Each structure stands twice: as C-alpha cells, then as structure tokens.
Amino acid sequence: MEPQTTFSIIFVAIILLLMAEIEHRALVAMLAASLSVYFGVAYGLFGFHDVLEMLNFDVVLFITSVLILFESISRSGLFDFIGLYMARKIGRRPFLIALMLVLLTTIFSGISANIMVVLLIGGITLRLAKALGFDGRKVILLECIQTDIGGILLPISSIPALIIVSKTGMDFMKYVQVSLPLVVILTLLALAYMPFLRITGGESAEEVEIDDPWKAVQNPTALYRALVIFILFLLAIIFYDKIGLTPAYIAFFFATITFMLSGIDPDEIFRHVDWSIPFFVGGFFVFIGGLEKSGVLENIAHNIAPLILNMNVLVGAPLLLLICALVSAVIDNIPVVLLLYPIVRDITLKAGISPYPFYWALIIGGNLGGRLTTFGSPAVLTGIRMLERRGVKVSIGEYLKFGLPVALSQLALGMIYLSILTMYGLI
Amino acid sequence: MTLTALQLWLLTVIISIAFSLSYYSYLALKRRFDSVYGERFLVKRAIHGIVYILFLVLANEAIRIKVAYGEYSLALEFLLYLLLGSIGVPIFIDIILSMYKVLHRGR
Numbered sequence: 001m002e003p004q005t006t007f008s009i010i011f012v013a014i015i016l017l018l019m020a021e022i023e024h025r026a027l028v029a030m031l032a033a034s035l036s037v038y039f040g041v042a043y044g045l046f047g048f049h050d051v052l053e054m055l056n057f058d059v060v061l062f063i064t065s066v067l068i069l070f071e072s073i074s075r076s077g078l079f080d081f082i083g084l085y086m087a088r089k090i091g092r093r094p095f096l097i098a099l100m101l102v103l104l105t106t107i108f109s110g111i112s113a114n115i116m117v118v119l120l121i122g123g124i125t126l127r128l129a130k131a132l133g134f135d136g137r138k139v140i141l142l143e144c145i146q147t148d149i150g151g152i153l154l155p156i157s158s159i160p161a162l163i164i165v166s167k168t169g170m171d172f173m174k175y176v177q178v179s180l181p182l183v184v185i186l187t188l189l190a191l192a193y194m195p196f197l198r199i200t201g202g203e204s205a206e207e208v209e210i211d212d213p214w215k216a217v218q219n220p221t222a223l224y225r226a227l228v229i230f231i232l233f234l235l236a237i238i239f240y241d242k243i244g245l246t247p248a249y250i251a252f253f254f255a256t257i258t259f260m261l262s263g264i265d266p267d268e269i270f271r272h273v274d275w276s277i278p279f280f281v282g283g284f285f286v287f288i289g290g291l292e293k294s295g296v297l298e299n300i301a302h303n304i305a306p307l308i309l310n311m312n313v314l315v316g317a318p319l320l321l322l323i324c325a326l327v328s329a330v331i332d333n334i335p336v337v338l339l340l341y342p343i344v345r346d347i348t349l350k351a352g353i354s355p356y357p358f359y360w361a362l363i364i365g366g367n368l369g370g371r372l373t374t375f376g377s378p379a380v381l382t383g384i385r386m387l388e389r390r391g392v393k394v395s396i397g398e399y400l401k402f403g404l405p406v407a408l409s410q411l412a413l414g415m416i417y418l419s420i421l422t423m424y425g426l427i
Numbered sequence: 428m429t430l431t432a433l434q435l436w437l438l439t440v441i442i443s444i445a446f447s448l449s450y451y452s453y454l455a456l457k458r459r460f461d462s463v464y465g466e467r468f469l470v471k472r473a474i475h476g477i478v479y480i481l482f483l484v485l486a487n488e489a490i491r492i493k494v495a496y497g498e499y500s501l502a503l504e505f506l507l508y509l510l511l512g513s514i515g516v517p518i519f520i521d522i523i524l525s526m527y528k529v530l531h532r533g534r
Contacts, residue, residue, distance in 0.1 A: 001488050013481040020474040035485060042492050 003043040007294035010035050014287065018331050021375075025332055026276035029283030036290025045293040054289030058248040059166045060282045065251030066156050067113065067277060069233055071269045072258045074116045076226035079108050080216030083124040088213065094134040098199045099191060101125050105143040106187050109150030110157045111230065113274065114379040117147055122386050127211065137392055138197045138402060142190060144371075144383035145406055149186045151367040152179050156237065156251075159277065160337040160366035164359050166247060167341060172238045178360065178427060182417050186410045193406050222263035229258050277334075284338045292342060301343045308344075308358070309351050314422055317357035318415035320344070324365025325411055329372035337366045357422040364414045371407040374399050441506070445513040453517030460521060469525045469532075476522035483515045 014032045017023055023031075040046045046054070083104055090096045101121055109117045122140050129136030151158030155165035155175045165175060217223050233254040240247050259266045291297045308316045320340075327336050340362055348355035370377030374384060374396050380403070384394045421427045430438065464472040487507060494503045 001491075006485065006488055009481050009484055013478050013485070016474050016478050016481075020471050020478075022471070022475050022478065038489060039485075042489070 003039065003045060003294045004296055004299070006039050006043075007036070007291055007296045008299075010039070010287075011291060011296055015331070018335055024276065025335075026279040026283070029280040029287065029335075031283075032287035033283040036287045040290045040293060043294075045290070050289075051286060054286045055282050056167075056285045057282075058246060059163060059285070060278050062166050062248040062251050063159060063162050063281055064273075064278045065248070065255040066162065067273050068255040068269055069230060069251065069258060070112045070116070071273050072226050072262050072264050073230050074112050074120065075264050075268060075272070076219075076223040076262070077217040078223055078227060079104070079112070079117065079120045080124065081213045081223065083121060084211050084213035084216055087124070087128055092132055094132045095194070095199045097128055097132065098125075098134065098139045098197070099194060101128070101139060102142050102146055102190065102194070103187070106146045106150045106153075106183065109147040109379075110153030110183075114147040114151060114158075114377075115274075115382045117150070118144055118379045118382045119386065122383055126386075126390065134199045135197075137387060137394065139199065140383050140387060141380075141394070141399065141403055142193070142197070142406070144377070144380040145403055145410075146187065146190055147379040148367045148371055148377055149183055149190070149410065152186075152364060153183050154179070154234075158363075158367055159281065159334050161363050163281070163334070163337055164341065164363050168355075168359060170356075170359070172240070178421065182364070182414065185417065186413060189410055189413060190406055219263055226258065226262045226264065229254060229262060280334060281338070284335055288338055288342060291339075297342055298346070301346050304343060305347045305351075308347055309353075313353060313357055314419050317361045317422055318419050320358055321361035321365040321368075321415050321418055322411070324362055325369030325372065328366050328369025329376040333366035333370055336369075337362050354427070356427045357418060360418055360421075360427055364418060368407070368411050368414055371403060372411075441509065445509045448510070449513035449516055452514045453520070456517055456521060466528070469529045473522045473525040473529070476518045476525065479518045480515055480522070483511045483518075487511050 010032065014028060017028045017031075018025060037048070037051055041048060083101065086100050086104070087097050090100060101124065105117055105121045108121065118140075121143055125136045125139050125143065129139070148158075152161065153176075155161050155170065155172055161175075164170065165172075214220070233250070236243065236245075236250045236254065237247055240250055243250075245253075258264070259269070288297070308320060311319065324333075324336055324340060341359075344358045344362065345355055348358060371380055374380055374394075380399070384399065387394055418427075460472050460475065464475070490507055491504060494500050494507075497503065
C-alpha cells in the first residue's frame with residue numbers, strides 16, 4: 001500500500017470514530033498518534049526524533065497551564081461570589097437577574113472552562129429561579145449558548161483560539177480588537193431574545209433569601225490571591241513579546257505560582273483539570289503531522305483550494321466559517337480546527353493572500369458551530385444533563401426550537417462581521 | 428504447486444481454526460454490539476463495524492510491511508489474510524445486517 005493510502009485509511013477511521021463518538025476523544029487522538037508514528041516510521045516518512053517536534057509541545061504546555069489557571073480561578077469561588085453579589089444588588093427582579101446571569105456567563109467563559117461556568121452559573125440560576133419563581137430552564141439554555149460566545153473573547157478563552165493564536169503568534173491586543181466587538185454584538189443579539197423568554201416572578205416563588213455571596217467563598221485569601229495571579233497572568237500574556245518570553249513559558253510559570261501562592265490545594269486542582277484535553281491536542285498534533293508528511297493534507301488542500309481561492313476573500317472566509325461551524329456541529333471543534341489550520345495556512349501561503357481572515361473563520365466557526373446541535377457543544381450537553389438531573393427534561397426538538405434560532409442568527413452575524421472586517425482590511 | 432499430505436493436513440487444521448475463530452469472534456462482536464447499541468443505534472453500530480474493518484486493513488498493512496521481504500513472507504501473508512479475514516467476515520456480516528435493518532425499518 002502507498003503511504004498516502006494508509007494515512008487516508010487512518011484519517012477516515014479517526015473521523016468516523018470522532019463523528020460517531022464511539023470512543024473517548026482523547027483515546028481516539030492517542031490511537032491516531034500511535035498509528036501515525038508506527039506507519040510514518042515504517043515508511044521512512046519521519047523518525048522517532050521528529051515526533052516531539054510534531055507534538056507541538058509548547059502549544060500543549062500552554063493549553064495545560066491555562067487549564068490549571070482556569071481551574072484555580074473557578075475553585076476560588078469567584079464566580080459564585082460575583083453572581084450572588086450582583087443578584088443581591090439587583091434584588092427580586094427576575095428579568096434583570098436572568099439578564100445579569102447570561103452576561104456573567106459570557107464574561108466568565110472568557111476566563112474559564114465552559115463546562116465549569118455552566119455548572120457554576122447554572123447552579124446559581126436554579127437557586128435564584130427557585131427563590132424568585134421564574135422558569136430557569138430557558139435561561140440555562142441561553143447561558144449554555146453564550147459560553148461559546150465567551151470562548152471567542154480572549155486568545156486563551158477556548159482551545160480553538162489557543163491553538164490558532166499559539167501557532168500563528170497573533171498579538172493579544174490585536175486579537176481582542178477583533179473579538180471584543182464581535183462578542184458584544186453577538187451577546188446583544190442573544191439578549192434581544194430574552195423578552196421572548198417571558199421571565200417573570202411566579203406565585204411559586206419561595207420566600208427564600210438570596211444566598212450571602214461570602215458563603216460561596218471557602219477561603220477569601222485564596223480568592224484574592226487567585227484573582228491577582230490571574231490578572232498578572234493576563235497582563236504578562238498581553239506583553240509577552242516585550243518581556244521576551246513565550247506564552248507557553250508564561251502560562252507554565254503562572255501555573256506554578258498558582259500552586260505555590262494561591263492557597264488552593266494543588267491536589268484539588270490536579271484532580272479537576274480536564275486532562276483529556278492535552279492528550280487529545282497532543283495526540284491530534286502528531287496525527288496531523290503524519291497526514292502532512294504523507295501528503296494527505298496536501299491532497300485535501302488541493303481539493304479545498306478552489307473553493308476558497310476561486311471566490312472573493314469576502315465570501316471565501318465567511319464560507320470557511322460556515323463550513324467549520326457545520327462540521328463542528330457534529331464533530332468536536334478541536335480536531336476540526338487542528339485539521340483545517342495547516343490546510344488554510346498552506347493554501348493562503350501558496351496563493352499569496354493574507355491568512356488571517358481564514359484563521360478568524362476557524363476561531364469563530366469552531367466556537368459557534370457546536371451549539372447547532374445538542375451534542376456538538378460540551379457546554380450545552382452539560383447544561384441539559386444538569387437540568388435532567390433535577391428532573392427537567394429538555395428534548396432535542398425543544399432545544400432546537402429555542403436554541404437554533406439564536407445560534408443560527410449569531411452564526412450569520414459572525415459571517416457578516418468577518419466579511420466586513422475583511423472588506424476594510426481590519427484583520 | 429502440489430501439496431504433500433502433511434501440508435494438506437496442516438492447511439485443513441489452519442482453516443478449521445480460522446472457522447472457529449470466525450465463529451467465536453462473531454459471537455463476541457454481536458454480544459458487545461448488542462450491549463452497546465442494541466437495535467436502537469444501528470447506523471452507529473454499522474459505523475463502528477466499518478471502523479473495525481479499517482483497523483483490520485491497517486493491521487494487515489502494519490504486519491505486511493514488517494514481514495513482506497522475509498524468507499517465509501508468502502506463507503506468513505497467507506496466514507495473516509486468513510486470520511484477519513476470519514475476524515473481518517463476521518464484522519462485515521454485522522454491518523450488512525445492521526444496514527439491512529436500518530433500510531427495512533425505514534419502509
């Protein structure tokens with residue numbers, strides 16, 4: 001068999017495994033990496049010493065360290081504290097409280113793992129819904145949808161953004177200049193849906209006091225320290241080129257500082273970090289390296305290139321965003337971005353056009369696509385499971401009826417936004 | 428090529444083992460797929476089967492590239508095809524049955 005045929009078979013098998021969610025995604029990536037290394041070395045495409053380079057260790061280290069920092073900020077009780085503090089300030093006004101919860105979800109998911117935010121804010125939402133007598137179900141669904149919007153906010157907010165930023169060396173401030181207006185526009189669109197949720201306090205309202213925010217904080221010192229460390233980390237990432245350090249090193253350094261100074265038990269953080277992500281990303285990087293060296297990626301790029309290049313970039317980039325979003329709706333967005341990134345890079349390099357509109361298409365499409373189905377976004381899945389555990393069933397039809405119009409309109413707006421930025425050369 | 432009585436006996440034994448292996452792998456596969464997918468997720472069951480077939484092709488290639496130029500490469504390749512075939516045929520049957528049920532249910 002030709003190396004290209006073998007790697008194509010691996011590619012098809014891995015995509016099928018991911019699509020049908022037959023095995024855990026980290027296991028699939030590890031299997032893909034093992035097969036790629038075995039065949040790559042056996043065919044003489046690369047040696048064992050090249051595997052470390054293919055692994056993109058700096059990106060994996062960066063992602064792992066950011067996950068540790070996210071975990072520490074979540075464990076400090078900061079999100080519970082702010083949520084309950086604001087609820088107390090707003091008082092017994094259900095609509096405003098729901099609005100505040102959706103907004104906080106968007107912001108918090110920019111600085112923490114989406115699933116963690118859904119669990120924390122979702123828990124607060126259910127407690128407040130019980131206390132004020134409003135239907136928390138639709139608010140939680142909207143929060144789930146918004147977590148993926150928050151994933152666009154900062155270069156560290158989501159794995160697709162982390163991958164693209166660390167691979168391309170995109171400037172932090174330039175990233176935020178593009179992402180912030182988009183997040184604001186998409187959030188406003190989501191908030192515009194809120195009057196249709198008819199959130200009013202019901203007769204079922206229990207005369208329960210809204211919890212004291214300080215009750216959510218186990219160790220106030222840990223909260224202050226974790227917050228200060230996280231802010232310093234953000235500042236260091238913004239000015240990483242001026243400091244002369246790499247983002248991976250900065251993230252690793254602050255993860256170490258977190259363990260030393262935050263006052264949060266390191267074991268507690270290690271236990272709760274999602275370790276499947278670094279294994280998944282690392283394994284998939286090796287797999288992508290194998291596809292690249294065997295010429296499979298070049299073949300795929302050759303077939304995709306006309307789709308992107310024959311069109312005006314104003315249409316090509318939003319079209320790639322749409323494709324990326326639709327594929328992310330059925331497959332995890334990390335492999336989609338990991339796979340499309342080198343293809344897009346090579347195509348744009350050969351054509352001599354700016355790759356950035358296409359990189360942004362991957363970041364936005366990868367983040368916005370998952371919400372199109374109940375199983376595409378882990379945050380949506382977590383929110384629905386949380387509701388189910390409390391005896392509230394949310395059928396796929398119900399989710400699509402409520403969530404799909406929001407998700408689709410945000411996707412369309414994202415495409416228009418990307419097209420406008422490209423037109424005016426702002427990317 | 429003529430086979431000696433010993434070679435013929437050996438071939439018969441090997442083919443019988445392959446049949447037994449095929450039968451038991453079908454039972455094991457059916458038990459596993461029934462417990463995971465049952466009759467509800469037949470498309471997913473078929474996809475799982477296809478993935479197994481693809482892995483068998485890869486397993487064949489993985490071993491073939493290691494033994495292809497050895498002294499007994501022909502005999503080893505024959506045994507390899509027999510072994511993988513005996514596992515692959517039941518999987519293939521399961522895919523066909525699953526797809527048949529999917530199409531039949533759709534009517």
